[in-house]
Amino acid sequence: MDSLVYKDPQASLASWVMNKVEEWEDHRNTNYMEKWDEYYRIWRGIWSYEDKTRESENSKLISPATQQAIESTVAELEEAIFGRDMWFDIRDDVTDQNPTDIAVMRTILQEDMMRCKVKDSIVESLLNAAIYGTGIAKINVMDEIEKVPVETGIPGTLTTDVAVQEKVITSVKVDSLTPKEFVIDPCVTSIDEALGVAQVVIKPKWEIMEGMKEGVYEDKPLGDYDKMDLGYDEEYSNDLGSEDKVKIVEYWGQVPKKYLNDRSNSMEEEFDYEDDELVESVVVIANDHIVLKAAENPYLMQDRPFVAFQLDRVPNKFWGRGVAEKGYNPQKALDAELRARIDALALTTHPMLGVDATRLPRGVKFEVKAGKTILTNGDPRSTLFPLNFGAVSNTTFTEAGELERMVQMGTGAMDSANSNFSNPRNSTASGMSMIQAASIKRQKRTIMNFQENFLIPLIEKAAFRYIQFSPDRYPAGDYKFKAYSSMGIMAKELEMTQMIQLMSMTQPGTPPHAMLLMSIFENSSMSNRDQMKAAIAQSLQPNPQAQQMQQMVQQLELMKLQMEIEEMKAGAMKDMAHAAKLQSDAQDKSSEAAMAKVQVDLAEKMARIEKLKVDAQNVQSETMRNMPEVEHLQSETILNLAKAAETGR
DSSP: OOTTTOOOTTHHHHHHHHHHHHHHHHHHIIIIIHHHHHHHHHHHTOOOHHHHTOSSOOOOOOOSHHHHHHHHHHHHHHHHHHSSSOOEEEEOOTTOOOOHHHHHHHHHHHHHHHHTTHHHHHHHHHHHHHHHSEEEEEEEEEEEEEEEEEEEEOTTSSOEEEEEEEEEEEEEEEEEEOGGGEEEOTTOSSTTTSSEEEEEEEEEHHHHHHHHHHTSSOOOOOOOOOGGGSOOOGGGOOSSOGGGEEEEEEEEEEEEHHHHHOOSOOOSSOOOTTTSOEEEEEEEEETTTEEEEEEEOOSTTOOOSEEEEESSOOTTOSSOOOHHHHTHHHHHHHHHHHHHHHHHHHHHHSOEEEEOGGGSOTTOOOOOOTTOOOOOSSOHHHHEEEEOOOOOOTHHHHHHHHHHHHHHHHHOOOOTTSOGGGSGGGSSHHHHHHHHHHHHHHHHHHHHHHIIIIIHHHHHHHHHHHHHHOTTTSOOOOOEEEEOOOOOHHHHHHHHHHHHHHHTTSOTTSHHHHHHHHHHHHHSOOTTHHHHHHHHHHHHSOOHHHHHHHHHHHHHHHHHHHHHHHHHHHHHHHHHHHHHHHHHHOOSHHHHHHHHHHHHHHHHHHHHHHHHHHHHHHHHHHHHHHHHHHHHHHHHHHHHHHHHHHHHO
C-alpha cells in the first residue's frame, strides 16, 4: 500500500503527541542545539564550516585544554563511583529479620548488571554530562537467548557429547542518550514532573521490520522521511538513502485516554485538560505520523524508563552546565592566542617578498619554495625585497599559560600534564594543596547530584524491571538502594598525603597511629589491602586473656583484704573482752595502766580496720568500673573479627 494514501486510524493520537514533541523540540533546538554542537566540536577538535572559511586566521589549531578538562573530570568521577568492587548496595526493610534474601538480591543484581555492561553505559552518560551538561540514560527490558554448552549422553552408548542448550532470559540494559536525542517539556526541571518525554532517533528500517514480525510494533507501511527536517549534523547523515531509515519518536508520558483507545480518527473534538482523562502511556511514532505502538505504561511502578542528572546544576532548568560550557570562553581566547602566535611565526619564518615585476622575465609564474631558481633581469637584490615583521614576543607563552589557568579555574579539572608552573601561585605545595582541595569539593557536589538523581533511580528501575519480568530469580520485597562512592585519584592522593603527615605526629603503637595506617590502606589500590587492614585491626584488639587475668588479680586482692579485715575484727573483739575483764578486776594502779594500754591498742586496730575497709571498697569500685570497659572491649573484638571476616569474603 502506498504510504502517501495510507491513513492511520490513530492519526488523532499521533497529531496530539507530535504537536507536543515538536513544540518542546523547537525550544530545545533554539536555545541549546547550537551551543551543544560547539561544545562537541571543541571536545573532538573539529572545526565548524564557519571556522574553516574564516579569513582572519590561517592556523586551524584548537587547544586541548577543554578536552583534557573533560576527560580528567570523567576519569575522576569514574574512579570515585566505580572504585570499589561493590559500587552499590541494597538495604532491606528494618522490620525484616531475614538478611539472606537481600544478600541474594544484591549478588544477583550485580551479576546481571555486569552481564548487561551497565557500567559502560553509565560512564558514557558521565561523558555526555561533561560535554553537554546533562547525562541521560534509558532503561530497556528485552528477552535474550542465552546459549550454554551442556554434556548429553548418546542413546544406546556410554559416551557423552557436547550440545548447546538455549534458554530465554530477561535482560535490563541501559542505553546512554545524548541531549540531541531527548525531548522534554522546557517548563519542568525533572522527568517525573513533565507531561511527557520522548526519544527521537533514526533507526534502520530492517530493525523496525523485525520488531513488527516479533509483535513489538504494529504491522503498518512506514513510508519515507525527510532527513533534512531532522536538524542533525553531518555525523548522522551517511551514504544510506532515506528509504533505508526510519525516524522513530518514542513518547513516554500522559496521553488523553480517549485518543489512546479511539480508533475512529475523529479530529473534530479537541482535548480538554479539565474534562478529559490522562493516562500514563507509551506511544511509538514512525516518520511523524505512523503509530507503531500505543499502550498504557506496562511497568509495575508506572514509572518512565529515563533517568537524568546535571553535572552542574542550573536553577529552575532541566538542562545543566557541563565542563565544556564552564571552560568555553577562556578556551576560545586561548585558541585565538595560539593561532595568532602561529600565524605570526609563519610570517616571521617565511616573510613576504616585494617583487619588481619589470625585472622578471615575461610569462614567469612567481612562487617561492625551497630549492627553486628565480630568474630576474638584473640584480636579484634589487628585484626581490623581503618584508620583515620582527620577532614574536615571548610574552605570548605567559599569556597562553594564564588562559590555560583560566580554563582550569572554570572547569575545576586538574591534571599532571597541566602547566602549573606557568602561574607562580601554583608553584608552592600549599598553593597546590588548596587548588586540589577546591577541585575535590566541586567533584563531591557532582557526585551527590549523580547519585541522588541518576545512579540510585537507575538501580531502582532496573531492580523493579527484574522483579516484574523475572520473579523466579528476583523475589519481591521492600528494598532500599544505596550507592557507594569513594574518592577520585587526586582526592585519594591528597588525603593520603595528609594522613601520612598526621602519622608523623602520633606515636607508633598507639591506637591513633594504627587507625591512620588503616585509613591509608583503605584508600590504597594494593592487592592485599584487605589482609593488611585485618592485621591492623587485630593489633588494635585487646587481649581478652590479659583482661581476664587482671580481673582475677583484683578479685584475689579483694579477698585478701577481706580476710585481713576479719582477722583484725577477731583480734579487736578479743582485746575488747580482755579490756572488759581488766576493768572489772581493776583494784590498783597497775591494772589501770594495763587498761589504758589495751584501750590504745584497741583504737589503733579499729583505725586499721577502717582503713582496710576503705581499701577494699576502692578495689571493688575499681573492679566494677573496669567491668564495662572489659565487656565493651570484648564486644568490639567480636565485631572487628566479624567485619574482617566479611571483608575477606
